[in-house]
Amino acid sequence: MKRSTLIALLLLCGTQIASAQDWAKATLEKSPRHREWVTVKHDNRSVETFVVYPESKRQDPSRTDHP
Secondary structure, three states, X not given: OHHHHHHHHHHHHHHHHHHHOHHXXXXXXXXXXXXXXXXXXXXXXXXXXXXXXXXXXOOOOOOOOOO
């Protein structure tokens, strides 16, 4: 009995979590993002990684002291 109750509870929570993410997925799909492959080097090793970040009209978005 406890096992079936636990399974039912997990299924119920799982469907609520999945539907709660729908708005987040829709927002991400609408947002302009920049995607690129970047080589990260450390010591004698290089790793290719895929980076995604928001588009920005500013040349250097890390600086907040200029418009």
